[in-house]
Amino acid sequence: MFKAFLIKYAEIGIKGKNRYLFEDALIHQMKYALKKCEGEFLISKTQGRIYVDAKTEFDFEEVVEHLKKVFGISGICPVVYVEDEGFEKLCDTVVQYIADVYPDRNKTFKVQARRARKNYPKDSMTINMDMGEAILKAYPEMKVDVHDPDILLNIEVREKIYIYSEIIPGPGGMPVGTGGKAMLLLSGGIDSPVAGYMIAKRGVKIDAVYFHAPPYTSERAKQKVVDLARIVSRYTGPIYLHVINFTDIQLYIYEQCPHEELTIIMRRYMMRIAEHIAKETECLGLITGESIGQVASQTMNSLIATNEVCELPVYRPLIGFDKQEIVEVSEKIGTYETSILPFEDCCTIFVAKHPVTKPNLNVIRRHEKNLDEKIDELVKTALETEELIIVD
């Protein structure tokens, strides 16, 4: 029955002269999403609206599911369209449309016509009145309510005539790619995929770095991270996942530094490495899943310590979230089930029983000096041996 979708977009409308950039980015992301759906689609931009027309048979649920993952879309309206074969024929179509979409017709409605093709014989007001009359005649149980109708029936007269009334909510946000690119520190946990999702929602393209520590973390743990990146990529588009072998750096820190500070110093090196890759790949910031006080390395004092090694801004979209709130988002975006698979990640393997929660920056810096002899070489090797996985 539905052959097209009208796409409503959220904040793009207010972007002034740059608006076309946002619309083009949105269309690009929609094309990417629809590539994974069965069928052929034509996406067109006319008079401030974006339409998806199905050129072939398609699976309605599948298309809606994919479009619901495109940031920038605020609503997806399934559309029925007909050739212009006179007003009476149109009334018949609309009456049938109501029968199909609303089995229960004890509802109020309002017709909202829009005459984009100005040579159509009736103007918008007339269409509204005449169509309303036809509907009331067909369904006496329905009532008109022009202020707060249950059904807002849109009729748009173009080359063809478009009919729609339902709005399926989209994810909101802005089209990925309009906000630059950032490097996500992706672990196998619950938080970091959610953090990536949230920043991507603001139009930011995402690349990711994962710290792998064989034999302390397994191939399955790495596969889990790739799987998580794949789930996130359904929203963000392809993700370049940089896998860094972190074992030697970690062991060296373990040897040279006080155990309570291991995690903090380790995190500082992760940030340094992530920033290095970020700069080389034209990222404008780093993203982490940190939330104040969640663990020892995420207290405000610890964040000072991990923050100071970076020049790029570090985006922490979950900073004020409780664990439960993060879990809710991860369930919504579909990463939760994968995140909770029980594989060790490199942050936890050597964790001290009582890690510092209020690290003193001067002390940390002094202890990091113990690493001077070999650390640059180890970091260089880690960067040189990175494995790049393109997750799509």
Place this chain on the structure above:
Amino acid sequence: MEAYFDNSATTRVFPEVADLMTKIMCEDYGNPSSLHMKGLQAEQYLRYAKETLAGILKVRESEILFTSGGTESDNLALIGCAFANRRRGNHIITTSIEHPAILQTCGYLESQGYRVTYLPVDNNGQIHLEDLQRAMTQGTILVSIMHTNNEIGSLQPIEEAGALIKRMNPGTLFHVDAVQGFGKARIYPKRMHIDLMSVSGHKIHGPKGVGFLYVGEKVKIQPILFGGGQQQNLRSGTENVPGIVGLAKAAELLYNHLDEDVRHLYECKSHFIEGVEQIPDVRVNGLLPGAPYGEGTAPHVVSVSFRGVRSEVLLHALEEHGIYVSAGSACSARKPQPSATLRAIGVERALLESTIRFSFSIFTTVEEIDYALEVMYDKIPMLRKYSRR
């Protein structure tokens, strides 16, 4: 060099078995229930499989029931017996170190109103017959005891237990989970008073997804799968002919020279134990007193605890050198909780997560073992140095 020491998880298929299965899948692919020639041909393959397995166990061909593997055999044995004997009683006895296919099924039966007694084991991983004797009641319908433990390789006194059960209550059925024992030992159900016995194909160099349940001819069980009525209505579903024949062929090959193979496995095991004990602070689990090289335990399984090394880390470190082992048993390696079997035999808490299972096969060589030992001599001091403080 590659050293696959995870043969209790699964084994490499004999090439002869794979060839025969290919032929059946690509050429002789008939359904044994079909009336035409191709069906008859498939039926003859099944007959060969039954003859072979029945011959090995010295039982009747009609007493072999093919299944999808060890788990289904265990489920069918327990649930099938419990349901068929409901009016005779509701008590079941098993041990505390059974495979999850038994323990979880017992849990299900408890939810259905059955009462289950779990026999304790001693530090050697063996039950005591006095405990079994005490647990037996007039209402005991079934006793299920594993032949060989999958995690530590302990052997149970099957024949003695069978005799005891039948002496105390001839109506009580005796099931043996022989998934780890079949192919490593001669097991004769009739002589050992076994009424039901589970076997799996892929532990004996046969294919995955196939196994059988020996069901003594006088034993009544109720099916758990319903359908076309194959296998005397006890296990509906078209017979997995290539799998079944693969299983039988593998068993045939193994039992042709079982004694030499078992001798070879014990040689591997004792050589390994001798070598691994050179490493300070290790403990080989489940050895019998006065049998330092694993005499009286399964020929192919060695469980070793390495103090101060996390088993998962050691596993991955060995993997980097082509050595494949198991942390706990494969079935429990995906779950984070420490092994119930290791706890049951009194392995101290600090060692529970430091325990590795090595399991050998007839393909294992002394060279592979020496190679693995060398790698461990090299790696373990390093891994201990970087342990969690």
